[in-house]
Amino acid sequence: MIFILVFGYQFFFVFFLNLSVFSKTDSHSLSLVATFICGKTQFPEFTMVLLVNDVPVEYYDSGIKKIVSRRHWRVNDSIQETDLRDYVVADVYNDLQQSSHTLMKKYNHTQGVHVYQSFTACHLEDDTLRRGFFITAYDGEEKYEYDALSHTQNTLVPEFVWRKVTSDIRKQIFSSIYQPLCVRTLRRYLQEDKNILLRKGTRPRVRVIQKTEPHSGRTQVSCVATGFYPRRVNVTLLRDDRPVPDRELTGGEVLPNGDGTYQLRRSLSVSEEELRERHRYTCTVSHLSVDNKLDVSWEPEAPADPVLISAVLIAVLVLTALIVTAIVLCRKRRHTGEEDEDWMMDRSIIVTLINCGVTIRDTEEVFH
Template sequence: MKVPAVVLLILGSVHLASTDTHSLTMVATFISGETQFPEITMVLLVNDVPVEYYDSDIKKIVSRRHWRANDSIQETDLRDYVVAVLYSGMKTSLNTMMKRSNQTQGAHVYQSFTACDLENDTLSRFFIMSAYDEEEKYQYDALSHIQNTFVPEFVWSKVKSDIRKHIFSSIYQPLCVRTLRRYLQEDKNILLRKGTVLDSSRTGSPLSDPTERPRVRVIQKTEPHSGRTQVSCVATGFYPRRVNMTLLRDDRPVPDRELTGGQVLPNGDGTYQLRRSLSVSEEELRERHRYTCTVSHLSVDNKLDVNWDPVLISAVLIAVLVLAALIITAIVLCRKRRHTGEEDENWMMDRSITVTLINWHHKQ
């Protein structure tokens, strides 16, 4: 589900020099209708590690930094104000979307996702996205101040655009940087992950080198509704999170508009995963294109390439199906002859046919 929000920000003034990319993200979800969930929830994360949480049931910001005892929440007045502004804005946006879609009943979800990145201690990215019922509706690049919305009601006037530009440039951008630096400094043993990446092959023992090499594969499956073939390029188990993935068709990059996915997601062991998928029609399969998944990452000297050839896969599948049919036929004949009381010589002959077919399969 795609997401959006105003970041829940914390004032801080500690400087941290870094050669990596680090992110402060805020995920907020507003739900209308009768559900078992709070009306609004907000989660603040640093490098995908949850650090603070708020929902409309508990009505307060709580720390999830379990590695520090008796942690206190700072700047509560400022952050309570930010929560109130965010709550009001998301509620208004959700009502606008429900009215626009002529939806007055049932559960509906409006989400907001905000992220700012520090690269080499410099703000390299700051953006907001929002979505309604899993469909993206709004984007705002807070560095270039470019707004992209699919909803006319969300388009800003010139005056409102200038005000938003001033607020983000003078308040939210520097505040986001100070907040991220403060967290990285105070909780660097957790958030910078030095010595905490686990090696599953050694039963969870820490790695001396914090980089983890991605495992790359191409997955093929049939889409249940359309009958088309979905080709997915999957990279998993890598650290740090920065990775480049390209899906090639006959050595040429497939346009982004044809692909789905592309978001780097955390695994449960502290590493990351990325998936990009392409929907291929039967006609495209008959054209015998060659697809290649190529991945570049800090942990490898050269890019990793994995090929997918639908012609080869189809040929192997046909061979396997033919082999399976022959084996089943041979077994049925064997059992039939045993039950009709034929001589043991015929039974042994049928067994030899089955063994021969299996040996042929292993040689292919």
Template sequence: MKVPAVVLLILSSVHLVSTDSHSLSIMATFISGETQFPEITMAVLVNDVPVEYYDSDINKFVSRRHWRVNDSIQETDLRDYVVADIGNILQKSSHTLMKKYNHTQGVHVSQEFAACDLEDETLSRFFIMSAYDGEEKFQYDALSHIQNTLVPEFVWSKETSDIRKQIYANTYQPLCVKTLRRYLQEDKNTLLRKERPRVRVIQKTEPHSGRTQVSCVATGFYPRRVNVTLLRDDRPVPDRELTGGEVLPNGDGTYQLRRSLSVSEEELRERHRYTCTVSHLSVDNKLDVKPEAPADPVLISAVLIAVLVLTALIVTAIVLCRKRRHTGEEDEDWMMDRSIIVTLINCGVTIRDTEEVFH
């Protein structure tokens, strides 16, 4: 099973949406072959948030809105029809392509992705896509009724085209729009919230190559749509020079993104100015962040030396005091112990620490 294909289809539901629109999408996966997964799974997302789930083992839609207890799924009749229709399409297309490519063994994955976009309460886009083993095979714009297929077997006849038009217009479209509007109204505090990104520019040495990696890191933002650009002397670094760029989920419902540039020692000596600029719905203007100032090595060395000296004083005091306790001696060396204790206090050791040494 090629999991990355599933991820790519989910991501497309986000990146195809403009900043002023909202999208509801359904992603369905059919697996042929022996796996531990259900044969058919479906996920419904509003913008980028999973809200419903279905698989052929449980044979029903369940809510994925963990912020809403005892939630129920509405319009179950229409949903049941869509599930049956999508499942039938996936099985037929999978059988067709397995025969075409002579795939008689192994695990193979067919997927269908449908989404509707609302912009200012108006349906701005409604489309369907399908893929097989991670490769896109079919697209259909349900508003303009334009079909684009990479597989001749998927070209509709006139009769099939008329039937699909009616199904998409009379069932898929109204269900998609109604469901999206309801979710945006009922759960706007969750689905329409805005979390501001925290941005850093980090420079660190690559241990194996000796080069320096300059990374622009944005994290903690929601919604998922974000634009992160790394600038060199106020000019965007070409994408071909950068690594990363994939938006990844955090564990708290927000997202993160990292873009990195590998810089040679020669380039580093040229003292370029690197800046990270981030555009997001949560900020009015772009965020421009410069690299963090590197730590002063002289200061670090001074702190380490002070810590080592202080540790040595503590150990010395404890050893002398224990020796005095065992021998019972009370001579002039006691003044040395006491001076050590005074030194420790002046260096910031607590009274409790000094009491432990005395006793």
């Protein structure tokens, strides 16, 4: 159920969220996301999610056939105006079902899974209705838009153009049912649950992390922002203070954390050649909770000099060989009783070890 909630919310309505990025705290919206699926899947055929700003508050699907509250902060919650809510459910379901079948026939889609969605929202600023609209999409492509305040429609599908009689009926439904219900419901939630819905923004934690990709050997540089609320955020990855093109990046989906906050990750795959060029990568984040942008930078470390590494290895090997030789000769002389006769050889070995960086104390430990 939760996956359906998130899936339905983020499928193609991201552009709506961008309309109110960094909006004033006295601006609020109530939105209804409905999803109708044609074809066999593990999900219910029809789902609806009601959200205040970006917080899910109510849920319905064709499996349970009832509206339930998802407000975990209050038990035994009741759904008000049940009759009107039931009407909205039936109206949206019939509209999505008919529109979906119209498009499947139009595009000759007789097999596979196809998704039709609608997004309805009202937006209050200073407790005044400023926006109200209804948008639909089929398989992720926008097909229809209706402005509930000006009662104008825009569609890419000729079959969806309303005749005058239908237009007058829909105008009356939006004016007398959808708009008043949307505003009443939004105001009620903001009043009854203001401690949750009107909470202050939570500052994101930002970092740049890197890891080696196991298959390609490339380095993945990721900009990670987490723990922020509300969900609207702008994350950009810079290379030498210039934005990295979106086509080079992966990720970018805002995902929920378990504590009511959100997270987002954007990643760039960097080749070994690019690493040698030592570009500076900066993660810059803009959010309602911070006055200025948050910037976190990362720069690859300089690669080790292979000549220097080889010289050090050779020196270590030579030193090890001298120490081993000294130990063997010392033990041999002790065994044969020839220590006095070979004291000159001991002296030459000690001098050699000192020249190679071994201290007097180290040499004494070797021979004693």
